[in-house]
Amino acid sequence: xxxxxxxxxxxxxxxxxxxxxxxxxxxxxxxxxxxxxxxxxxxxxxxxxxxxxxxxxxxxxxxxxxxxxxxxxxxxxxxxxxxxxxxxxxxxxxxxxxxxxxxxxxxxxxxxxxxxxxxxxxxxxx
Amino acid sequence: xxxxxxxxxxxxxxxxxxxxxxxxxxxxxxxxxxxxxxxxxxxxxxxxxxxxxxxxxxxxxxxxxxxxxxxxxxxxxxxxxxxxxxxxxxxxxxxxxxxxxxxxxxxxxxxxxxxxxxxxxxxxxxxxxxxxxxxxxxxxxxxxxxxxxxxxxxxxxxxxxxxxxxxxxxxxxxxxxxxxxxxxxx
Numbered sequence: 001x002x003x004x005x006x007x008x009x010x011x012x013x014x015x016x017x018x019x020x021x022x023x024x025x026x027x028x029x030x031x032x033x034x035x036x037x038x039x040x041x042x043x044x045x046x047x048x049x050x051x052x053x054x055x056x057x058x059x060x061x062x063x064x065x066x067x068x069x070x071x072x073x074x075x076x077x078x079x080x081x082x083x084x085x086x087x088x089x090x091x092x093x094x095x096x097x098x099x100x101x102x103x104x105x106x107x108x109x110x111x112x113x114x115x116x117x118x119x120x121x122x123x124x125x126x
Numbered sequence: 127x128x129x130x131x132x133x134x135x136x137x138x139x140x141x142x143x144x145x146x147x148x149x150x151x152x153x154x155x156x157x158x159x160x161x162x163x164x165x166x167x168x169x170x171x172x173x174x175x176x177x178x179x180x181x182x183x184x185x186x187x188x189x190x191x192x193x194x195x196x197x198x199x200x201x202x203x204x205x206x207x208x209x210x211x212x213x214x215x216x217x218x219x220x221x222x223x224x225x226x227x228x229x230x231x232x233x234x235x236x237x238x239x240x241x242x243x244x245x246x247x248x249x250x251x252x253x254x255x256x257x258x259x260x261x262x263x264x265x266x267x268x269x270x271x272x273x274x275x276x277x278x279x280x281x282x283x284x285x286x287x288x289x290x291x292x293x294x295x296x297x298x299x300x301x302x303x304x305x306x307x308x309x310x311x312x
Contacts, residue, residue, distance in 0.1 A: 012240030
């Protein structure tokens with residue numbers, strides 16, 4: 001029986017193995033691609049200020065009660081580059097890359113969120 | 127229902143079929159309890175070694191016996207592990223039923239150049255499919271469960287292959303004429 005396990009596989013079994021292996025790979029691609037973001041949504045004062053595809057480089061200056069929040073978008077990532085708020089939490093979050101992650105500059109009422117094709121939860125819901 | 131004559135009740139004796147099914151079911155139960163002792167990363171991902179027994183019974187004694195062994199394994203195994211009627215029991219039961227149905231159909235209708243490994247692979251995928259349907263409808267009524275499909279499918283591929291090979295190897299090592307006197311080993 002040792003080293004002869006290949007004889008236990010018939011031709012159809014190899015075919016079955018390859019087909020189901022392909023199905024597993026497809027399931028990974030289909031189910032786990034939601035992690036890639038493809039759009040940036042910037043809100044100011046609760047209203048959508050801008051929606052930008054996450055494929056271009058862009059800098060947005062978003063006005064709020066305290067002043068301008070500067071948002072920087074590059075292909076595949078986005079961040080709050082500068083904010084007039086006192087604690088700078090949203091700036092310190094750095095680059096956001098995953099879908100449904102969000103940086104909120106609460107004092108200036110600006111938020112930056114990354115959106116994938118489907119939106120199950122944002123990063124605050126974990 | 128008419129009252130049962132005690133003499134009739136006393137005369138019920140297990141026949142050869144019953145004894146064979148009980149022997150295989152005992153082996154399957156032992157395997158599922160043995161594998162329950164292994165720590166596993168995710169609930170639901172486990173080797174399903176008891177399916178080796180189901181595959182052997184299916185290919186040697188047919189679907190009816192395999193159904194008996196498979197269901198006895200689920201019920202007795204869950205009783206022994208304290209899982210009976212717990213959510214895990216229903217996952218296990220529905221997975222086993224789906225898997226038994228698909229394996230029965232596969233063993234019967236797959237062309238001749240497909241062997242026991244194919245039956246095992248289809249059975250293990252049917253098992254996770256059955257479990258996921260129950261999980262989605264009842265336990266986790268949210269599409270989030272499908273996030274785990276790739277993990278379960280990978281496990282089904284690996285363990286379906288391993289169990290199919292093990293069953294095929296056992297059948298090769300135990301030709302039919304010696305099987306009647308040899309208790310099943312795994």
